[in-house]
Amino acid sequence: MDPFLVTSLIVTLMAFTAIWLIHVPLEDAGIIDYYWGPGFAVIGWSGLAFGAESSGIKLALLGAITVWAARLAGQLILRHGLMNGEDARYLKMRRSGGPQWWWRSLYKVFLLQAVILWLVASPVHAIVMAPSSAALSFVGIAGMALFVAGLAIETVADLQLYRHRLSGQSNLRTLASGLWAYSRHPNYLGEIALWFGLGLAAMDLSGAWWALAGPVALAAVIRFVSLPLTEQHLMDSRSDYAAYAARTPVLFPLPRTQRLTTDPAE
Structure with missing residues (x-):
């Protein structure tokens, strides 16, 4: 090693x-x-x-x-x-x-x-x-653009959630406006996006394919460990969450015409 x-x-x-x-x-x-x-x-x-x-x-x-x-x-x-x-x-x-x-x-x-x-x-x-001496090519630059986009999504989502908690309503109703109207977990979506962007830039700069191993592992942990645990907690603690989940994709936003026919668990 x-x-x-x-x-x-x-x-x-x-x-x-x-x-x-x-x-x-x-x-x-x-x-x-x-x-x-x-x-x-x-x-x-x-x-x-x-x-x-x-x-x-x-x-x-x-x-x-x-x-x-x-x-x-x-x-x-x-x-x-x-x-x-x-x-x-x-x-x-x-x-x-x-x-x-x-x-x-x-x-x-x-x-x-x-x-x-x-x-x-x-x-x-x-x-x-x-x-x-290594430099970024178009792939690396595109990766950093994805990093910036993911950071912006995560930042806005966290700010909206923080304001919702400050309002004192977080234990009474689910946040379903802003980015949270399009994804049940936009902060996780932003995190995944920025890490894949960083992984692309790192792979482009170094030539090491394993630079993407971390983003893949992180996405897997979020999708199959963190999200199920969070979803179960929210279902158990909020009476309006089931209705919110039925109309809002768990992670990746979908066109509005598809939302009502899409499995809430994606």
């Missing part, structure tokens, strides 16, 4: 272990989400700090990743601030994990997410490992 890959894995494992130590007295595993975005930026910038070749294109791409990471971290911090205590996902694990959960959470939550982040970071690894 390339020394940079080993180093980035060690750095990521150490970071998540440190967050776990902080979470133990707080009894709030939700703080792990704060590092999800910044973790990718840390991998990229630490790679250059540890001696990888630098270039203007690499700096621009890592800068774009950093902007996305900062926005995501800020949004998750704001969201967590509106919660009454620990995130429901982690609270459920804590209640069912028993008195030994405090240390079991190290490998069941924190180190597991560290490995997932490291695997999803394949575009970041490819960018750092690319030669300094």
